[in-house]
Amino acid sequence: MTVAPVYKQGWTMDDVHWSLFDPSKVDPALLATVKAAALVEYNAPDYVSYLKRVFVNASPQTISDIEQWGREEAQHGRALGRWAEMADPSFRLEEAFARFRKGYTPDHFNDVGDASVRGSRRGEMIARCVVESGTSSYYSAIRDASEEPVLQEIAGRIAADEYRHYKLFYDIQHAQPEPELGFWRKLWIAIGRVRESDDDELAFSYYCANVSPEQEATTPYDRKKFSQLASKASMAAYHRKHIDRLVQMVVKAVGANPHGWLAQIAGALLWRRLETKSA
Ligand SMILES: [Fe+2]
Numbered sequence: 614m615t616v617a618p619v620y621k622q623g624w625t626m627d628d629v630h631w632s633l634f635d636p637s638k639v640d641p642a643l644l645a646t647v648k649a650a651a652l653v654e655y656n657a658p659d660y661v662s663y664l665k666r667v668f669v670n671a672s673p674q675t676i677s678d679i680e681q682w683g684r685e686e687a688q689h690g691r692a693l694g695r696w697a698e699m700a701d702p703s704f705r706l707e708e709a710f711a712r713f714r715k716g717y718t719p720d721h722f723n724d725v726g727d728a729s730v731r732g733s734r735r736g737e738m739i740a741r742c743v744v745e746s747g748t749s750s751y752y753s754a755i756r757d758a759s760e761e762p763v764l765q766e767i768a769g770r771i772a773a774d775e776y777r778h779y780k781l782f783y784d785i786q787h788a789q790p791e792p793e794l795g796f797w798r799k800l801w802i803a804i805g806r807v808r809e810s811d812d813d814e815l816a817f818s819y820y821c822a823n824v825s826p827e828q829e830a831t832t833p834y835d836r837k838k839f840s841q842l843a844s845k846a847s848m849a850a851y852h853r854k855h856i857d858r859l860v861q862m863v864v865k866a867v868g869a870n871p872h873g874w875l876a877q878i879a880g881a882l883l884w885r886r887l888e889t890k891s892a
């Protein structure tokens with residue numbers, strides 16, 4: 614039996630064993646989804662500015678945790694991008710990222726106000742926990758599905774970071790001097806954030822990462838089509854256990870029992886939805 618390595622916080626690009634890269638073990642569906650994920654991760658500095666506005670006047674520790682979080686997310690983008698460039702020499706992280714940035718900016722990043730779009734800091738942290746639950750399970754799925762050793766390692770390192778991010782935002786949520794939100798309110802925020810996964814971010818990042826500038830004229834962007842292709846590529850990695858884990862983390866973030874009825878029903882529904890969407 615092989616024991617999974619423990620990846621600690623604070624790793625750098627130099628810690629990755631790049632020389633073990635084996636091009637014969639690259640899976641095309643995983644490559645397509647990893648390229649798209651690299652662009653989303655690399656976009657982290659925008660989230661940092663937004664979160665710092667939401668947490669204006671927060672403790673220096675919270676601000677420095679948010680900054681450290683942003684650095685780790687951007688490094689995820691660099692590591693995934695570098696791996697994708699090795700696996701597909703025609704892929705250029707910076708070039709694909711520039712196209713993604715040009716065409717995608719969520720409205721709330723442009724707001725000059727300092728209020729969270731989720732209504733409160735606690736609400737903001739629930740939404741962040743949803744995202745970190747998603748990324749933590751996504752990279753665990755990639756790690757488990759990849760036979761290519763460097764991708765296995767990077768995904769393992771990132772999955773461990775994402776789980777720590779979830780814990781960080783979970784703790785910040787509970788440390789806020791704001792009244793505790795009611796269960797249904799929390800659930801509503803979490804569902805709202807899950808539904809936003811249908812927005813342009815995933816579909817457009819998949820498009821910019823997998824359709825070259827030369828192909829743009831003949832293959833124009835179509836949100837529905839590329840959302841479906843993005844789901845299909847990521848579903849190549851997922852197993853039911855990854856979805857159950859994701860749901861348990863989200864359910865815990867809204868204050869319910871991660872092993873109770875809500876988690877069971879939500880897990881079954883989400884799995885069915887993803888299967889249909891990627892079929
Ligand atoms: Fe990340």
Ligand SMILES: [Fe+2]
Nearest residue numbers: 745748775778
């Ligand atoms: Fe994260």
